[in-house]
Amino acid sequence: MESGFYGSSLDGNLKCKFEESGLANTHEIMEKAVRWFRSRSIFVVAYGTGCGAIEMPPTFTSRYDAERMGVVGVATPRQADLIILSGYLAYKTLRRVIRTYEQMQKPRYIMTLGSCPINGGMYWDSYNTIKKLDDYLPIDVSVTGCMPRPEAVIDGFVLLQERIRNGEKAGWEKYDENFEFYKENQKRVLGGHIDPSYETDWYNLKSGGKA
Amino acid sequence: MDLASKLEKLSLELVQKQDYLYSVTIDFERLESLLLSFLNEFGYITLDSINCRDDLEDGFFTITYCLQTEERDHVVMIQTKIQRENASLPTMHTIWPQAEIMEREMHEMFGVDFPGHPTLIDFALEYWDNMPPLRRDFDTLEYVNSMNPFREQRNDALDAKEEMKKKREAKKAAKLKAQQEAEAKAALEAQNNPSDEVKNEE
Amino acid sequence: MIFQIILLIMLAYVVGFIYFGLYRNITARIQGRYGPTVYQSFYDSIKLFSKNNTVSYGWMFYLGPVIMATGAVLTLVLVPVFSDSDFLRSVTSQGNLFVLLYLMVLGPLGNALAVGTGGNPFGVMGVVRGLTRLIGLELPFYIAVVGLIIAANSSDIVHIIDVQKTAGLNIINHPLLFIGAMISMVGFFGASPFDIPGAPQEVYSGPRTEFSGKFLALLMSQGSLFAFAKLVLIVDLFLGGADSLVMLVLKTFTIFVAIIFIGIVYGRYKVEQAVDFLMKLPTLIAVLGLARIVWFG
Structure with missing residues (x-):
């Protein structure tokens, strides 16, 4: 241990x-x-990027009912154990996802749906989309498919539960250990602007958007 | 149609594309006054969209303003050409408020400048410091490969063609073997009890 | 006495969590799905207690859940659990209904202080919604309680239970007061149509938005303790208390299931709609019940 x-x-x-x-x-x-x-007991914050978000409602509602395994959706990353990234990630999204992930309390896990977070999928030649998510964040479970059906998503939950139960090394531990590596990769793509800046004054955009 | 005759007075030609869709081509200097007269005199009060096309070979952008009537039965596309280098357009946000965000997008994607526009800040991209990505001289593939290299191929990846060939040959061999075995068996049975064979032939 | 208090808290913890598990399970069955196990709330609570906590907004932020838990535990201790025996009734004689009504508001106020320190806009919105709703919720409940005090000529809960033994249950004698109190009880339990503060689709988790790990677990625990205390209070006031554990579970569970069913059927009110409704119909019913007691005995 x-x-x-x-x-x-x-x-x-x-x-x-x-x-x-x-x-x-x-x-x-x-x-x-x-x-x-x-x-x-896994609390999920479902970060709906890309087309995979549409598979989440049937997974959590009456038809497939993930709650019977203790998998429940919550509203905020503070309360969540698992974040589901359901599709391709633009640079802009990646910034928010990193921020969300770092707001979650340990132990925390990441699950991705579809092939886009693995190799870019059909967005492999987009100027604004990342190809390999595991360079920037540690992934615990990747559910492949384009898109995976809710059965596959539930299979991913079962796999994650087994891994937690067996005490396998989780992604957040890898993130802590290789923090420099992940931060370097994030900086390379996001150009140092990892957090969305607090300086934008959304209520006075006409004055140039600077507070 | 009276719009055509009105435009003829301005020495412009109205081209019908579909039964509700027309297009007018105009030079850049008269663009603003024409847009205003479409709004005030001809009754085309809604600005649907502002589009940009990159004609790299000819060295200009083709800008298209789509205007619609109040009854929503006619659309006119007003086309104009501007230079690619230091491209600049008059801003229309004072007349049509929706033009603000359309021009913002065009500024981000093509680098067209709009003097007097209040919010020429990031639209969909963030902290973009390269060439505007939808210009055709922007090499997307090279940029993507430099930013996001491909995942390394797995060692156990096999060549699909050869694998299929092997599979097919194995299948063929198995079939041949089965056939030979069946023949040998039949020959053996025929040797053991020849009467059956005679019966079968009957 | 200490032993009895600890025993009472443990009992309330277990019963409250099983009730919340049942709440989720019954909701799931009504929605046509299998639903979690009854013990799911235990699992959630233990998992949350074992989580890390790296969020810090100063000591007031940490104190909020503690104040809420204090309110819940004090309410629990002051409510007599059994009608006949003195068991688990350690400090009940020290307080009466008025103290209880004050303590029931302590939790939301502590929460407001903590969330205000956190500064999360959704949390602040949730707290403002909760306090606005409280204006409406308290009115019918307080009127009903005042009616019961006049009828029993005492503000002592034990005395109110004793009166019911001879004169009949309050639910039969004063049904209007019961209806008024029950409607506001639905709100006190955070069930629809009054689940305004933590409305998930509107303000995320409301006051709980910024709380994580152990503090969320503490909030969940105090919620179940408080729920149990409120159920026992309703049973004491209107159903004549319970003389055994079986009767206690039976009576509280009946009330609880009624609240679940009401909560599932209705959608959510807006804040002003909820206050509007609570100020009109339940208040009117409770006032009628009060008038009946004042003029007809």
């Missing part, structure tokens, strides 16, 4: 305490239990 399971700050302390008191086994059991609860 190398992975920072309780989040980066708590894990070391807790583990040491347990080992000092001769309860290293308890720590493992606790980890297993918490992992199980995590796999049973």
Whole structure:
């Protein structure tokens, strides 16, 4: 159990305490239990980019009902565990997605739908679309297809649940470890402007849009 | 039609494209006054869209203003040509407010300047510092390859043609083998009980 | 006494979460899907408690959920759970209905302070919506409670339960008050048509927008505690309390299912529509009930 399971700050302390008191086994059991609860309760923020957004409503509503596996949609990234990116990502979108992903609390996971985040898909020669999302953000599950049916999306949820339950190394840990690599790639494409600037005054665009 | 005769007075030709669609070609100097007279005198009050076409070989942009009547039964396309280098157009946002965002898009995609336009800022792109992407001298493929290289091919990727060939040959061989086996079996059976063969022949 | 309080909180926690699991399950069945397990709210709560928290807006932001939880726990402790026995009734004699009514508003106020510190516009919008709605919600409920106090000639909940043993249940004696109180109870539970503060399609999660991980878990827990306390309060006031755990679960569950069904059938009001409605029909019903008590006994 190398992975920072309780989040980066708590894990070391807790583990040491347990080992000092001769309860290293308890720590493992606790980890297993918490992992199980995590796999049973996944809050999703569905970031609808591209055409895949249309597959999300049937996945979460009566027809396919992802809630029976504990997968529920939430409204804000603060509460979410999983972000679903459902299609191609323009540079403009990538900025927002990075911002959204970094607002999510650890542990956090990414799932992509379709072939566009993998190799650009049919937008491979667009001047404004990225080709390989895994250069910029760590992906946990890629559901392929153009577009994947809700059954495939649910299959992706099951795969993610298994991975969480088995304690496999998750994407957010890779992101923390290779932070420099990801940031470098993001900077290369986005030209250093990673966050949308706070300076744009949306209410007074006529004065040049600068606050 | 009276529009044609009105335009004839201005020494312009009205070309009918479809039964509701007409086009007028005009030089750049008279564009603004013609647009105003279409609005005020001819009753074409709505600006549908402003389009731009890049004629790289001839060295100019073709700009098309689509105007529509209040009854929505006639559309006129007013075409004009401007130089590609330092392209500039009069802004129409004071007359048609919707022109503001159309001109903003054209500025971003083709680099056409609109003096006096209040919001020539980013429209769909953000922080774009290259050549405007819809100009035809912008090499999209080269730009894409420099920004987003292809994913490296997987090592286990196989040549589809050869694989299919192998598959077909294997299938053929299996078929041949089965046939030979069946023949041998039949020959063996014929040897064992020749009476059956006679019956079959009957 | 401490032991009893802890036991009460644990009971409320378990029952409240199972009720919320049932709420989700029943909703799912009505919508024609399988729905989550009954224990789904437990899973969510434990997962949220095990999450990291890196959001910081100063100490007032952290204090908000704590104030809400304080309000919920105090309300819970002051409501007598069983009608006959003194069990789990540790500090009930210290408070009466007036204290309870004050404590029920403590949560929203604490929330408002915290969300204001967070500065998220959706959170602030949610809080403003919630407080506006509260104006409408409190009116019929308070009138109904005043009616009950006049009828029982006491503001002590235990006394109100005792009166019901001889004079009959309040739901039969004062049905108008019950209807008025129930309509505002639907709002107190955050069910449609009064689910204005956290309206998901309008203001994201409303006041909860900026809360994550452990604080969200705390908010969920206090929500279930508070829900249980309110259900027990309604049972005490109108259904004569419960003399055993079975009766308690039966009565509270009946009220709860009624609220679920009302919530599923109706769509959401706008803020001003909700206040308008609550100021008119339920208030009128409650006032009629009050008038009946004042003039006809």
